[in-house]
Structures are given as structure tokens and as C-alpha cells.
Amino acid sequence: MKLAVIGTGYVGLVTGTCFAETGNDVICVDIDINKVNKLSNGQITIFEPGLEKIFLRNQKEGRLHFTTSIEEAIENAQVIFLALPTPPGEDGSADLSYILNVATVLGKLLKPDGYKVIIDKSTVPVGTSEKVKSAILLSAGSDISHAFDVVSNPEFLREGVAVEDFMKPDRVVIGTTSDKAIKIMNDLYAPFVRQGNPIIFMDEHSAELTKYAANAFLAVKITFMNEIAQLCERLGADVDMVRKGIGSDERIGKRFLFPGIGYGGSCFPKDVKALAKSSSEVNYDFKILKSVMEVNELQKLHLIPKIKAYFNNDLSGKHFAIWGLSFKPNTDDIREAPAFYMIDALLEMGATVSAFDPEAMANSKQVLGDKIKFADGQYDALENADALIIATEWNEFRTPDFERIEKSLKQKAIFDGRNLFDLQAMQNLGFHYESVGRSAIHA
Ligand SMILES: NC(=O)c1ccc[n+]([C@@H]2O[C@H](COP(=O)([O-])OP(=O)(O)OC[C@H]3O[C@@H](n4cnc5c(N)ncnc54)[C@H](O)[C@@H]3O)[C@@H](O)[C@H]2O)c1
Numbered sequence: 001m002k003l004a005v006i007g008t009g010y011v012g013l014v015t016g017t018c019f020a021e022t023g024n025d026v027i028c029v030d031i032d033i034n035k036v037n038k039l040s041n042g043q044i045t046i047f048e049p050g051l052e053k054i055f056l057r058n059q060k061e062g063r064l065h066f067t068t069s070i071e072e073a074i075e076n077a078q079v080i081f082l083a084l085p086t087p088p089g090e091d092g093s094a095d096l097s098y099i100l101n102v103a104t105v106l107g108k109l110l111k112p113d114g115y116k117v118i119i120d121k122s123t124v125p126v127g128t129s130e131k132v133k134s135a136i137l138l139s140a141g142s143d144i145s146h147a148f149d150v151v152s153n154p155e156f157l158r159e160g161v162a163v164e165d166f167m168k169p170d171r172v173v174i175g176t177t178s179d180k181a182i183k184i185m186n187d188l189y190a191p192f193v194r195q196g197n198p199i200i201f202m203d204e205h206s207a208e209l210t211k212y213a214a215n216a217f218l219a220v221k222i223t224f225m226n227e228i229a230q231l232c233e234r235l236g237a238d239v240d241m242v243r244k245g246i247g248s249d250e251r252i253g254k255r256f257l258f259p260g261i262g263y264g265g266s267c268f269p270k271d272v273k274a275l276a277k278s279s280s281e282v283n284y285d286f287k288i289l290k291s292v293m294e295v296n297e298l299q300k301l302h303l304i305p306k307i308k309a310y311f312n313n314d315l316s317g318k319h320f321a322i323w324g325l326s327f328k329p330n331t332d333d334i335r336e337a338p339a340f341y342m343i344d345a346l347l348e349m350g351a352t353v354s355a356f357d358p359e360a361m362a363n364s365k366q367v368l369g370d371k372i373k374f375a376d377g378q379y380d381a382l383e384n385a386d387a388l389i390i391a392t393e394w395n396e397f398r399t400p401d402f403e404r405i406e407k408s409l410k411q412k413a414i415f416d417g418r419n420l421f422d423l424q425a426m427q428n429l430g431f432h433y434e435s436v437g438r439s440a441i442h443a
Contacts, residue, residue, distance in 0.1 A: 001078055001079060001188060002077045002079070003026045003077055003078070003079045003080075003081065004026075004070075004079070004081065005019075005029065005081045006029045006080065006082050006083065006084060006102055007029070007085070007098075007122070008032075009030075009046070010046055010048070010333065011083040011121055012083030013046060013048075013055075014048060014163060015083055016064060016081075017051060017058060018054070018167055018192075020063040022191040023191075024188075025063055026065070027066070027073040029070050029073040031068065033068055036066045036067060039066040040066045046332060047330075047331060048160070048331070049330055054163065070102070071109055074106070074109055078116060078184065079117050079184060080106070081119045081153075082099055082102060082118065082119065082120050082121060082132075083121045083122060084098040084099050084102060085122070086270075088269075088270045088273050092273040092274060092276065093125070093278065093281075094124060094270070099132060103131075103139075104138070105139075106118065107135065107137065112143065114147055115147055117149050117151055117181045117185070118136070118148055118150045118151070119152075119185075120153065121153055123211050123271055123274075124152075125274060126208045129150045129151070129204040129208065130150075133150045151175060151176040151178075151204070152174070152176070153175070154175075154208065154210060154211030156169065156211070159265065159331040159333050160329060160330030167192060168195065169192060169193070169197060171198050173200050173202065173210050173211070174189075175203055176203075177204075211271075215267055215271040215272065215275075216271065216289060218256055219268045220288060220289075222256055222260075222263050223295050225239070225256075226260070226296075228259070228437065232437040233436075233438075236439070238439070239259050239437025240437075242437075243258065258418075259436045259437045260338075260419070261299055261417035261436065262296045262299035262300040262302070262338050263296055264300075266335040268336075269293075269296070269336045270336075300342070301342065302417065302436060303342065303389060303434070304342065304346075306440070307346075307415050310387070310411075310413060315349040315351040316351070317350060317351075318350075318386045319352045319354070319384055319410075320353050320387055320388075320389055321381040321385035321389065321409075322342070322372075322390075323378055323381065324339055324392025325337060325339045325364045326357055329392055330359075331360075332362070333360070334360050337391070337392075342417075347371060347372075352372070354373040354385060355372055356376075358394050361374055378396065378397065382404075383408060386409070390418055390420060392418065393420060397420060398420050402431070413433075413443070414431050414432070415435075416434070416435040417435075419436055420435075426441045427441050
């Protein structure tokens with residue numbers, strides 16, 4: 001099939017590359033000319049494990065192209081994916097301007113004698129598919145209502161394992177009632193569900209809401225565990241034990257039960273906010289979401305009072321090493337990453353920071369400039385630091401050289417927002433060690 005993907009960010013690039021991998025001809029469009037130039041020259045623009053290899057292979061085979069021209073991209077495409085940003089607007093609702101602007105352009109380009117399926121992959125509020133349809137019809141010069149269908153096909157990939165998630169999805173959700181579109185979507189996704197995972201067809205509204213419900217549910221689950229962690233610290237329980245104790249109950253499940261310093265990323269924060277806003281617009285007060293947002297804001301700074309207390313409430317002139325800047329491991333995405341909230345708080349209190357992240361340094365430098373020092377390696381970050389703070393659970397931080405850490409740090413203190421280390425081991429090593437939902441180890 002011939003496909004166009006409009007928006008070549010995390011979702012668009014993975015979507016385009018993975019559909020090329022199953023033999024489709026794909027053209028990805030972006031307004032960012034630098035991005036398109038890099039991609040056209042075989043340079044991948046995001047870090048996503050496994051993506052580069054299939055990106056290069058499909059580009060070499062001539063199945064994956066990049067352009068800045070929507071016109072060129074959609075000319076022969078039967079299927080058009082919208083993988084555009086839907087950032088939070090000022091009131092928290094999803095900003096649909098990227099999507100609706102492109103819909104307006106599509107209205108001018110679609111021909112009355114053809115048929116194309118326009119698929120919304122962005123996360124959008126209920127009713128967006130109708131808005132996209134109306135915007136297309138409004139800008140079209142003639143009646144083209146029979147020349148396209150708008151389908152909702154929310155994306156559930158996780159950054160860091162996006163290729164695996166896309167190639168072998170737990171499920172594919174498709175919102176449409178058009179028989180023509182159902183057939184095309186079925187053909188398109190058949191290679192991805194050969195092991196029997198379902199393609200679930202439903203109406204557009206249910207598909208749009210499914211995506212928000214999934215992300216909001218996961219945010220609730222993480223936040224619940226973060227609150228249990230708070231209780232553990234106050235009651236002398238160990239959150240790791242509680243996690244294992246409840247996770248072995250099949251109704252609860254083992255995943256998403258790890259407490260930490262709050263959820264971040266480009267999806268959960270904005271999607272929880274947008275769902276709360278959508279709810280209020282239909283006079284429903286979605287109370288649990290409000291609590292989730294409130295708790296998560298506090299959780300991002302969970303380590304700060306512990307650090308302050310250790311340094312007698314005076315951080316001025318103190319220097320901290322931070323390991324991890326991305327919002328989670330295996331990605332270079334720093335959007336809403338908890339590390340940045342901590343850095344702001346530390347700088348505000350007069351401290352300085354050296355940070356290291358295996359993949360997110362370039363993106364972080366763009367945001368932070370010279371506000372902090374960017375170290376060449378995880379151990380370089382420790383130079384002259386008073387203590388180490390762990391913000392992201394990259395695998396390479398899990399079994400570090402503790403002797404090197406001890407030699408470099410001025411104080412033998414680690415504040416761990418991801419519970420990477422065993423408490424007994426830290427006690428034996430003689431570190432001052434504080435984590436989330438577990439007893440503090442005092443050196
Ligand atoms: N990132 C994720 O893990 C993830 C997962 C599931 C769903 N989503 C949803 O997918 C959507 C896209 O997210 P993302 O993370 O890929 O965003 P992104 O910011 O990484 O990518 C969006 C891309 O669209 C481009 N763009 C903007 N306006 C354009 C236009 N008019 N024409 C062509 N390109 C244009 C931008 O330059 C950018 O490259 C969002 O709605 C997001 O909520 C994201």
C-alpha cells in the first residue's frame with residue numbers, strides 16, 4: 001500500500017518505518033526542514049532501540065522517503081496518517097491546531113474522484129474525527145465527502161520499546177464505521193497481529209477515549225504506588241515488599257508498580273490533564289485525575305526535602321551529580337522529565353549541578369544551556385560533587401563501581417529516585433542512601 005505519514009516525530013517516524021518494514025511504500029512529511037534533511041540523508045533523528053537498523057534498511061530498499069511537501073506525500077497515498085503534536089493548551093485541553101491546520105490543507109488537496117483514508121494517530125479528545133472531517137470539507141472547493149474517511153487509530157507504543165510495541169502490539173484499536181476503511185485498516189495491520197492479538201474495531205468516539213483511558217489508568221497506577229511509598233516511609237514498611245506482595249495478584253499485575261519520582265514524558269502529563277479538562281466540559285468532575293496530577297507534582301520533588309535535611313537545610317554552594325535526564329530509560333525524550341524539576345529546585349537553592357545521561361544530553365543542552373555542567377560520563381559527573389542523585393533508571397546505573405563513587409564524592413551520599421540499589425548492600429558499603437518508600441540508610 002502507499003502511505004503518507006504527516007508529522008515525523010517519535011510516533012510518525014516509528015509508524016512510517018514499521019509500515020515500510022512490512023512492504024508498504026511510505027513518505028513521511030515534516031515541517032522541520034532540518035529533520036527532513038537529516039532523515040533523507042540516512043541520519044536518524046531520535047534515539048529508539050532497534051529503529052535505526054530498519055530505518056536504514058527500508059530507506060535503502062526505496063520504501064521510506066522524507067519530504068517537507070504534503071502535496072507530494074499524499075498525491076499517490078491511499079492512506080494518510082496524522083502523527084502531529086497535540087500539546088496542552090493554556091486551559092489543559094489538547095491543542096488541536098496542528099491537526100486542524102493540516103486537515104484544512106488536505107481539504108484543498110483531496111480529489112473528488114479518489115478515495116483516501118485519513119487516520120488520526122495523535123492522541124486527541126473525543127469528537128476530533130468529526131472536527132477533522134468538517135475542516136476538510138470546509139476547505140474543499142467541491143463536495144468531496146465520498147472521497148475520504150477519517151479513522152481514529154490511537155497509538156499505544158512506549159518510547160524505549162517503540163519498535164517492538166509497534167511490530168507486535170498487544171492490540172490495535174480502530175475507530176470507524178466505514179466498511180471501506182475497515183477493509184483497508186485490516187489489510188494494513190494484518191502483518192502485525194499474526195500471533196493472534198486483536199484488531200479491535202469500534203466507533204470513533206470510543207477509540208479516541210480508549211487512548212486517554214489507557215494512559216490515565218497507568219498514571220493512576222503509578223501514582224497509587226507513589227502514595228503507598230509515602231506511607232511506607234512513614235510506617236516503616238518496605239515498598240519493594242508491598243509491590244511484590246500485591247503484584248503477584250493477577251487482578252493487579254506486576255507492571256507499573258514501581259514507585260519513583262513521578263511520571264513524566266510527552267504523554268501521561270498532558271493526557272491526564274486533557275482528560276480532566278474534557279470531563280469538566282461535559283460537567284463531570286473526574287476527581288481521581290485531579291488527585292493524580294496533584295500527587296505527581298509533589299512526587300517529582302520527593303527527594304528534595306531529604307537532600308535538604310542531609311545538608312542541614314543549606315544547599316548554597318553545594319554541588320550535585322545527577323545521573324539520568326530522560327523521563328525514562330532507553331529514550332532521549334526529556335519532555336516533563338522529573339530530573340528537570342529537581343535541577344530547577346537545586347539551582348534555586350544555590351546549588352550547582354553536573355549531569356550525565358546516556359542519550360539525552362543533546363536535547364537537555366538545548367533546554368538548559370549553561371545552567372548546569374554536562375559531564376562526559378557517569379563518573380565524570382561525580383567530580384567535586386557533594387552527593388549523587390539518580391533520576392532515571394538506565395541499566396548502566398544499576399551496578400556501578402561504588403569504589404569510584406565513594407572516591408569522587410565529597411560526602412558518601414546517594415539519593416536515588418528509582419530505587420536501583422539493595423538496602424543491605426548500601427548499608428554494607430557504608431553509604432548514606434535514601435530512596436523512595438524504603439528506610440533511609442544512615443552512614
Ligand atoms: N511519543 C509517544 O510516546 C506517543 C505515544 C502514543 C501517542 N502519542 C501521540 O502522538 C502524537 C505525536 O507525538 P510525538 O511524540 O510523535 O510528537 P513529536 O513532537 O515528537 O512529533 C511531531 C512532529 O510533527 C511535526 N509537525 C508539526 N506540524 C506539522 C505540520 N503542519 N506538518 C508536518 N509535520 C508537522 C513536528 O515538526 C514534529 O516532528 C501526539 O498526539 C502524542 O500524544 C505519542
